[in-house]
Structures are given as structure tokens and as C-alpha cells.
Amino acid sequence: MATQATLRAPAVALETVIVEIRALLGDRVSTTTATREQHGHDESWHHPAMPDAVCFVHGTAEVAAIVKACNTHRVPVIAYGVGTSIEGQIIAEQGGICIDLSQMNAIRAVRPEDMDATVEAGITRGQLNTYLRDTGLFFSVDPGADATLGGMASTRASGTNTVRYGTIRENVLSMTVVMPDGEVVRTGARARKSAAGYDLTHLLIGAEGTLGIITELTVRLHGLPEAMSAATVCFEDVAGAIDAVIASIQYGIPMARIELLDSLSMYAVNRHGGLDHPEKPTLFLEFHGTAAAVAEQAESMDALCREFGGTGFRWATLEEERSALWVARHSAAYAAKQLRPGMEFHATDICVPISRLAGSIEAAQADVAELGLTAPLFGHVGDGNFHLVVVVDRDNPDELAALDTLNERLITRAQAADGTCTGEHGIGLGKRRYLEAEHGAGLNVMRAIKAALDPNGIMNPGKLL
Template sequence: MSSAAACPADLLPRPSPATIEALIAALEPVLGERITTATGIREAHGHDESWHHPAAPDAVCFPHTTEEVAAVVRACAAQRVPVIPYGVGTSIEGQVIAGQGGLCVDLGQMNAVVEVRAEDMDATVQPGVTRMQLNTDLRATGLFFSVDPGADASFGGMASTRASGTNTVRYGTIRENVLAMTVVMPDGRVVKTGSRARKSAAGYDLNHLMIGAEGTLGIITELTVKLHGLPEAISSATVAFEEVAGAIDTVIASIQYGIPMARIELMDALAMRAVNRFSHLDYAEKPTLFLEFHGTHAGVTEQAETMAELCQEFGGSDFAWATKEEARQTLWQARHEAAYAAKALRPGMEFLATDVCVPISELAACIEATQADVAECGLIAPLLGHVGDGNFHLVVAVDRDSEQEMATLAAFNQRLIARALAAGGTCTGEHGIGTGKRVYMEAEHGEGWAVMRAIKQALDPLGIMNPGKLV
């Protein structure tokens, strides 16, 4: 099986104006005014938060039910029109860009929390529900949803891009926190994946096949997700180090000691400088760990004390502990604003946000080599990462009109990914593939990528589902 074999997703032509008119005529009885070709709405749905050039769809629709989504997909299949699912547009690798035109299916109005089952610690939501919306609804239950990618992403988008974030080291990614889904397939069939049971040995794992598929295999219209109990006590801290290696050695030691960290985040010296300027803070401008502990009051105290000893052993200093809610929110707000702070270092430029993930034992060497590469290239590229699981990010500022800077950036990004793959890692820990990282899929997966393409062709022979992405 050749990974170079043509896939219909690569060949699907942009639909003609007459085809779009026919599609709209077919769907107006179903959607009424909730389908539009208005230029402003189309352009708003033609980009995400990525570096990649925007491309607007030919039309946008706003379904309210699974049945409406199924009708939309059946009509698009009949007319051979590309279908691009859309959540809130916070993806990083161009997942929602309509490079071949087509119909954008905005699921934002499917935003109902269908049911919360506190006794089973799960909830069923529509795909347009955001994580903050669900957690607001859960306040009275003593439960919360754990996946926190930073942005207030929608559940459909988080599942489609296999999101993770700052809580992953303790609670897992979205993959570990979705029990079941309803998915509209490329021919309009509606299938259920998984169940509310916490384990199953019944057949192919369709649930995990759809998670991370980036809308190329179907549209998620409902999800049942795990919930977690709110901890009795929470303590946060920042700890500065002279070198990145000391911070990473501390993280490795904490994992080996079995300290049940809730969050372990790293920001390098440049990222800390950016945060200080952007958020008007006064942290030490050194490689810094952001830490959080969840548990009982006694357990959190014990965890924090043990972690403090490890930090000191590996050169940590400038401890800043936060136990009160307001202080903790300030600390984590600084972390969540790091990407925007990085962009403020070079106003007026454009920014490539990229990420890789490597085994934890390879993390220090990979980061140090990457920082040396950044310095040699003369790039401005603050580094931050979810180091508890080996994932780190760079926000690289460049002048897109400069051929030299663009060539430098392209070569740097290729070396970054080659370095991660050589270390036994992946080209993306959480941003996904979209249009931006398809070129690296064969190097990472080999014949596995050919298998992915075969699955795509089997389930979506017309190639209408989010063409040009992932496979």
C-alpha cells in the first residue's frame, strides 16, 4: 500500500456557484434562514487562530439537531460539496480553513448541556458547549470537567483535535475523558460510539477513531464525558531555575517519586519576560515551573513540601506559593496569556505557534537543542510547555514579507520536528495536523499513514469531509 496513492480528499474540486445554489435550495426547507452565503459570515468562518492563510467556505449553516446535521451531510454528499465542521475557531493548524470551498457547518448553536449524572460522574453535551459553560453548570454538583486547553474551546472541537492542556498530567487528555459520542457519518448515517460504561471489549474502538479525526471522518453531534470531583484543597506555585535542565530534572524526579501533580508547566526565560511585560508582573525572568497540587488539605501540604525539596535539590529558587483562589487565578492567568504575551514582544509581526511532544527522558535535551537552534537562527521564539507529559510549544514571531525570515522559519520548524521524531516523539502533542503538519505524517507514521488514508477512503469515498486536512 503506497502512502502516495491519491485519495478523493485530495481531488475533490471546488463546487461551482450553480452547485452551491442547488445545495442551498435543497437545505432551505430544513434550515430556513440558518444557511447563508453572506460575505462577512463566510469570511469569519474561513480562519482559525493559526498561522495559515484563511480561505472562506461558499456557504455557512447553523444546525440545531443531529437530524439536521444528517440532512446537511446527505445533501452535501448528493452535490459533492465539501463539509467543514466548525466549533469556535480556536484551532491552531488550519483545521477549519475551507481550502476547497464548500459548506461550513457551524455547530455553535448546538450548545445544550443535555444531562448531568452526578452519581455516575458523567455528563452528556452537544458539541457547541464550551468547557467553561459546562463547568459553570457543574458548580453546584461538586464536580468539574478537567480538560483545559487554554482557550474556551467547544467539546466538538476538543474531541476532533484530541485536545489536552494544563491538567493532562493528572486527569488525561480529551481522549481519556470521552465515554461515548453521536457522529454523523459522511453518507448521513448516525452512529453511536462507545457507551456510558467505564470499559468495554465490544468490537472496534470507534470512539477513539473519531477523536482526533479533525472532522475528516464525520461530524460529532453529542458527547458523553467523564467528570471529576472538585478537590478539597488546591495549592499553586511558581519556581525559578537557572537552567532549563534543572526544571526538567525536577519534573522527572517528581514523576518517579509518584507525586500526584495536577499541573506542571514550564516557561523559559524569554516567555517569563514576555509575561511580565504583558501582564504587568514581576516574576524572575528565568526558566520557571508553574505547579498545582489537588487533594486533601493534608495531602496537598505534603505534596507541596516534597516538591519544594526536589526543586531545591535541582537548583530551584524564588518560590511563590498561592493557596487563595484570587492568587491562584492570577498565577494561571499569566500562564494562559503566555501566547498573547509572546506576540506582544514583536508587534505587527505574524506568529507561528507550533508544538512537539517527546518522551519525558528526552525532554531536557530536546528543549536545550531547540533553544540553541533558536539563538543561532536569531528568532524570537518564547518556549512554554506541558512538561509533565513531554509536550512543549514555541510561539515564533516573523515578518511574513521577508523571504529570508520565512526561509529561516521553515528550516527551523523542519529541524524541530525531525528532532522530536528522532527522540521517539511526535510532530504535534496537541495542536493536531490540519493543513499545517500533513507533510510530516509519513515521516512519523510510515505505512501507518497509508492505513489512515485507507480508512478515510473507506468511510468517506467521496472525500467530502473536511478535505485537505490530516490525510
């Protein structure tokens, strides 16, 4: 198998591939610096690196032809959606061909009776839900960014709705995938369960484009609830908020969303959006169901939160009020960046068993204070997942060293608690060194799968493994 150090294609091989692709796509192949720069970075902390060419594809057959040519000439190939990944998954460290799937955004079929839809991989969740608006159905996975479904599947995305509706893993029934040799494979059927052979769908979900390129997905849809209610409630400390979350899960209150923002995050959100929330640890809650069920759930959660010191409930039932609450939550990362204008941010995303969440958060905040960093905390606490958005001066070696120390402590502590180094952002470039500690001998199995499916090492080289 080609190694990371030797994979970068010779110029003659690259030129040959570009000529072959131009014959297929014409002016939908770009080698301009501006286009390559646009496709050489994502939303991550990692330094950008440009591909050698960008291809704007319109169908699975075109993707297959490009991948086959790249495999023949040993040229790296990277799939690109809209560039919202957080761990450098699309950065072309070794150059190669970038396949931009954003124009593959067709909706092939919506089947209300089966509550599923088949879509091309370049459609974003926003585009799909806009289309579904009049059907009474919606696609539930909401990672915050308006990501493509192919990208979401590739990074095993989740988000604010996970506590009720599951991650992307639970919401994909089957996929069409172009394998490293250019062969097109359908990974399953629309049946809600199957015992027929290896589960290729879930092997490829979360593979970050290292085993194949997803071009179509069949996804689960959910019925729009009759009623929705959102709320915020603040606490004197994070421990009280987490205790309320744990109790709500143990009592079986069917929450749709449970999000935590610490006091610094609330300060940043207020400052960024001109809001007036109390600047204390705050839970953002949402309930879905019938009007009666939502009212009952909200009352139960209100009473439960008060047991743990929750105060200042703010309820929102109108759509515009609920949207305003969640805009505040989704803007938290960029609000954090404004705490130090001109600086950059690095977002962490560990996940632990819910019983270990309070201790993990308290230890993380103690580390931040000890290291003198600016790092608001927020997360999907109903799943045991939280983020620190560390805002640092990239030109300050002391701050970079402190960031490395913080990240190492966070991940080591999470793994020791039987958690994971990444709850939703994925591995990409940033967390490769933590996989061995997390998976042990399982990492050798992953390497064997990679070698078997991609013996020439062309698929998104250097990522994940």
C-alpha cells in the same frame, strides 16, 4: 475517491445544496461575506479561505440532512466550533458548506452518581464547568482556549491538566457522530470499559472532522478537590527545571499541573500583564487533594526543586491568587506576540518521551539562537510537550526561511527521539507532510479508512491526510 485537486464542487451543485439547506434552516444559512470570512480562519498561522455558505444548526438531525445533501452533490463540508484550532483545521481551502455547531450547546444530562455528562458538541468547556459549579464536579480538559467539546475531541486536545486527568481521549466515553453519508452513529455506551467490537470513539477522536461530525459527547467528570495549591519556582537554567520535573514524576508526586516558561516567556508575561515574576526559567505547579495531602505534596516538591537549584517559591492557595497565576500562563502566547508588535506568530507543539525533553529543549533553543528568531518557549512539560511561539515578519522572506528551518529541525528531532510532530494542536494543513515519517505504513491504513468511510472525499478535504 475524489482528490484534493478536483473536489471543489461545481457552482450548480453548490447552488442546489444551498437551496436544499435553506429549505431546512431558513435564515440560519448565511452566504454573506462577513459571516464567511469569520468562518474561514482559526487561530493559526495559515492563510484564511472562506466557505461558500455557513449553516447554524440546532440538532443532530439538521447536521445529518446537510451532510447527506453535500454527499449527494459532492460538496465539501467543514465542521466549526468557535474557531480556536491552531493548525488550520477549519479553513475552507476548497470552499463548501461550513456547519457551525456553536448553537448546539445544550447539556443533555449530568449524572453525579456516575460522574459523567452528556452534552451537545457546541458547548464550551467554560460553559460546562459553569453549569457544574454547584455539583462538586468539573470537566478537566483545559487546552487554554475556551474551545467547544466537539472541537476538542476532533483535534484530540489536552492542556495543563493532562498530567493528572488525561487528555480528551481519556475523558470521552461515547459520542454521537454524523457519518459522511448522513447516517447517525453512536460510538459506544456509558460503561467505563467495553470489549465490544472496534473502538469507534477513539477512531473518531483526533480525526479532525475528516471521518464524521461529532454532535454529542458523553464525557467523564471529576470531583472538585477539597484543596488546591499553586506555586511558581524559578531556576537558573531550563535543564534544572526539567530535571526537577522528571524527578517529581519518578518519585510519584501526584501533580495536577506542571508547566514550564523559559526566561523570554517570563519577560513577555511580565511585560504583557504588568507582573513581577523573576525572568528566569520558571515552573508553574498545582496540587489537588485533601488539605493534608496538598500540603505534603507541596512540601515534597519544594524540597525536590531545591535539589535542582529551584528558588523563589511563590505559593498561592486562595482561588483568586491561583487564577492570577494561570492567567499569566495562559496569556503566554499573546504576550509573546507583543514582543514584536504588528508581527504574527507560529506556534509549534512537539512532544517527546520525558527523558528526552531536556535535550530537545536545549537543542531547540540553540536553533532559535543560531537562526536569529524571537521564539519564547513554554509547555506542558509533565507530558513531554513544549511549544515555541515564533514571532516573525510574514513579509520578510529570510525570517520565513528561518522559521521553516526551525520547524523542520524541531519535528525531525522529535520523531527521531520516538516523539511526535504534534502533541496537541493536530495536523490540519500545517503538518501533513510529517505524517509519513511518523507512521510509515500506518498512513496507508488511515487512507484506507478515509476511503472506506468517505468515498466522495467531502469531509473536511485536504486536512490531516
